[in-house]
Amino acid sequence: MKNHILGTLYGLAIGDAMGMPSELWSRNKVKSYFGKIDTFLDGPQSNEVAKHFTKGQYTDDTTQALIFLDALIANDFQPDQQLIAKKLIEWADRIRAFDNEILGPNSKAALFAVKNGQDPTTITAQAETNGAAMRIAPIGCLFNSNQSNALIDYVWQVSQVTHASDVAIAGAAMIAGAVSSAMEQKSWDEIMTDTITIYDQALSYGSETFSPSLKARLELGLTYAHEFSDDEETFAKHIYDVIGAGVLTSESVPAALSIAYYTKTVERCAIFCANLGGDTDTIGAMATAICGAKQGVDQINKNYIRIINENNQVDFNHYAQFLLNYRERVGG
Template sequence: MTTHLPSADPGYRERVLRGARGALTGLALGDALGMPTQSMSAEQIDEYYGGPIHGLLDAVPEQPIAPGMKAGAVTDDTEQAFVLARRLIEGDGDLDNAQYARDLLDWEAKMKAKGSLDLLGPSTMAALHALEEGVSIEDTGKLGTTNGGAMRAAPIGIAFAPSAPDRLLARMARESCLVTHNTVQGIQATMLVAAAVSFGIEGVDDPLRHAVEYVEQSHVRAHWSAKASVLRRVRTWLRWATAGDGASVTTARFADALQYDCGTSVESSESVAAAFAIVARFGNDPTEALCFAASLGGDTDTMAAMAGAMLGAQHGPEAFDEAMRTQVTGQLLADNGLDLDATAQALGEIRLATLC
């Protein structure tokens, strides 16, 4: 008796490659929409941009991280996701963490040479500097509770299906965190985003709920931190957005709750929970979801990038505004040398190979 393999199904292959392109497109578009507002308050966004974000904008000189950056440009969220993608592709689905660490350091050196202020995040920078000083990879990320692992999780979600043998999706999400975010919070955050992307590509109903259940069953082992559980906060805010008070409130009240009750900082327990709530609220209008995230204040580029990856995996690249996505993907290749379609194709092939 021959067992049917989904990788042999032309329809499945097409869905994987469409979802892969969608995830990377959403990641980059969300990042670009949030670039001008990152690390700014909602009040500052209103002051300098005239209200909520509805399109790609040049960053104002007062932008604290990317002053003057041109409309459609991406930040470290997209750049570092592609660093991870390249490492997975060159390793045929394996991840050499020592080389991955060198890749991240090389990337930062190039950014410094260009005069960029958009460098490694606090957890990643501290971890890589510790690695340079001889600290073991198992210990370099022991303080990493921020969203650096989650923001670059999309390639993991593309490359590994939830049904891959030996819980490969969970193992590779954890593996990608070891150097920089080897905490329960960092790994849960990365698993959640990767799983939401992966289930979105599979075409299941309610990929967010499936992602939460998948991580609940994954029994994360990592360094302990007293900070809030990312898994519990994502579950709480997802429930609030879909079946609680958040399901019926106005958009303004929804934003207020995320800003002041959930939080929108670089901490995974805040920004990842907010991204899941945004996807749940605006799941039928992906472009509006990313504009909303870009207008919240706080870590806007990362929230929008994570939301974009999850929505793009589920709906495909065409779900986003055509003019905006065309501009961003064009600049991604011209300005950053990053080929979105080729990267999506290669990651999709890894996924298909693991299911053979």
């Protein structure tokens, strides 16, 4: 299991770092500027979001996932929203995330409210962006796929510090659930079936919105995956044009799940997402984490792992061991 936990963590970081340079650029602009991204690159100075990062560095998607784990480890994996918020704010202050374009809009607003002693619930209840889903993949490592109720409840507890809408919680639960199923070496069709089931269960959590159905969009994305199985460019265009590649959970989560299903490996998935256009780092982080969970770290490109290790101050083995210990403790 530790092999697959490490696969999840490295997959998250690889998809995030590969997608960083093209983050929030249109598909046409990505093609015009880069041609094709097929390796780790510096963030262009002309990209207001990516210009703070260099080759192989992951962004706030992976950083926030690790901050969540730090908060959970410090409290024996009992979710404490105040502790999570405190650690997020400390990090945001340290890197001036409130001043620079680093935090997502809902996370920034919610954390700013907490920092100023205000109640963030009116913000979190309406949060439909993908901040909860982008950082949730490691939580999927904590649970067996037959523990979906416990997984959803845990996702709810750790996410509502910044996101407490039905769509944000359901989207995050889908990503965590996909990781959980992928770790058990289920087939890709079984992983998607489990993920859709989790969506139906998780939608009762959080404040009701009028967001599009993640389930319907995922089912459409999977249809495209079959229809264009031999035409990656056409598949990518349909994901970008129809499912959507923006920062809303209703776009990025079904896009990421469809892409993971289509690409299947960390290397192909990371490259695909980096060239998609839109929220490339976040879609890459979510999709590639799922691929990494299924492959395991021993099947991931060793050069990719080396680049992540050399360009980020992180010890994934440290986090993987804590995740494994909890999983074994709760019967995973």
